[in-house]
Amino acid sequence: MRYALALDLVDDAQRIADYEKAHEKIWPEVCEHLRKHGVLEMEIYRLGTRLFMVMDVDDAVYDATAMAQAAIHNPAVARWEALMWTYQAPTPWTPAGEKWVAMPRIFSLADQP
Numbered sequence: 001m002r003y004a005l006a007l008d009l010v011d012d013a014q015r016i017a018d019y020e021k022a023h024e025k026i027w028p029e030v031c032e033h034l035r036k037h038g039v040l041e042m043e044i045y046r047l048g049t050r051l052f053m054v055m056d057v058d059d060a061v062y063d064a065t066a067m068a069q070a071a072i073h074n075p076a077v078a079r080w081e082a083l084m085w086t087y088q089a090p091t092p093w094t095p096a097g098e099k100w101v102a103m104p105r106i107f108s109l110a111d112q113p
Contacts, residue, residue, distance in 0.1 A: 019087035029076035038062030
């Protein structure tokens, strides 16, 4: 399954640069956590302060709620998430207390005749 998610960054050039630098090589514990919970591929794109994530997951393994709960109990992942939140900001459409928000697909070329 593929997910598309959105999140914003704090509108500060240095913080944006630091966020991108942090993603040049993320912490090994974070990679392990993602893969353990069924994330097969993840890419993040940026336009201004808007982030767009594409995440491909193994449906047999992936459970967003379980992954989030496991992150809370993994000290390295929890530290990573706390650090990332210093750079990130909710979109205007993000429910309170959430970060990345799923974007519904509105078009697929494959669905066209």
